[in-house]
Amino acid sequence: MYKVEASKEHQVYLQKHKIRKTSIAFSQISIFIAFFALWEIAAYFKWIDPFIMSQPSRVIKTVISLTSDGSIFLHTGITVLETIIGFLSGTILGTIIAIILWWSDFVAKVLDPYLVVLNALPKTALGPIILVWIGGTTSSIIVMALLTSIIVTILNVYLAFKSCDEDKVKLLTTLGATKLQILSKVVLPSSIPAIISVLKINVGLSLVGVIVGEFLVSRAGLGYLIIYGGQVFKMDLVMTSVLILAIAAALMYLSVNWLEKKLNKMR
């Protein structure tokens, strides 16, 4: 019968889909295992120099020793905290400045070329200046993180404000809304998705700022461990720190992603 045929067809379709999904996951895990296994074997048989290239088993040893004295938590914690403060302040300050630009078209037009130039400038180039002005403290690192994310925030959020539906604004105007009411009732709420996606970009950008800041300040954090390990030729420490950094970065990104999904569901 036709109906039974169709459902069988659908089963085949679902089956195909499942097989594809499993094989993607399998390939991903395989690459992961193969990479570390090859690395370990190559170092073990001295195809590569473990002093320069390090080795997974040495990384694990390093992790254990860093865990036993608790320093791994200290350094990771510091880096994560600096990044969070950096991207939150970058996003909040950037949004406030975007509000000012939205409020006054004149200010927006005047500042436009400056924003374009600042956006193009690699913010890490400002590192040494900030170090001299603020000093070798955590504040310098946070300012670095803020600077790397603020310009992108201003530009993106301002764009979102400007692309708010004109008829929605007209609706509010006919109801007699003030500019502040237009901002709070329609422009800001309709830009929330854009602000969240800026937040996502800012996690990565702030992390760049924080790591460069830690390179320069050289006191604590994963960036400090990496630069210190490089200077004293402890490649195990460098590789370990980089791997932890990768995990921390992924976790932070995933949390913002989760927040975004959660917020989108509410809308």
Added chain:
Amino acid sequence: MVDKVVEIKNVSMNYHTLSGETQAIRNLSLDINNGETVSIVGPSGCGKSTLLSLISGILKPTSGSILVNGEPVAGPSSNVGYMLQKDHLFGWRTIIKNATLGLEIQKKLTKESQAYVEHLLDEYGLADFKHHYPKQLSGGMRQRAALIRTLATNPDILLLDEPFSALDYQTRLAISEEIWLIIKKERKTAILVTHDISEAVACSERIIVLTNRPAEVKNIHEIFLTCDKRTPISCREAPEFRHYFNKIWKELDVHV
């Protein structure tokens, strides 16, 4: 109560942009009487929306004057409610929160006004959807919710700018009937802009035909239809319907 709720006297409106000056309305005079439903038809781009914006006070005329309830229009006022082409319900607000938007903005959200909005929602079939989000409602229901948002501030005059044109034909017929009934029940004066001649004939007591831009009044038709119940859908059966339709169609002089 004044008999003429809107008086438009020798109004002209020019727009200025860098690419030039556009004369949208030229020396237009028009009166709207209390409680009537008037349709405005005219070629697209002739200045219909501009005329509504002037009445609502969000634009100021270049010359001439507009009185609402005998007073010159100085800006948006709660006497006039404006309904746009799309419903423009806010996706992040529930239906009841959307409906009370105007009250919130005008700082008139009290227990009584809230109760009035709830009453309107109950009365017009949205009782079970108060705490739903707009995307959970059908197009027709959303349009009704938009009308209730307009009615919430209790305006005397409703301006409707092609309010049904985003809907498909069937929904459009049904919702224009419903909205017409609501407007009559709430005893509002309504000015309806539409490009649908049969909708204009079915819904209104008077039809104002505008010329090409710059808009002037070309003709005004008083509509008398013989039907038992004067509602938009049943009026389409009236023998005079076609007669009005053809006359206005000829006046609009559409060339494709």
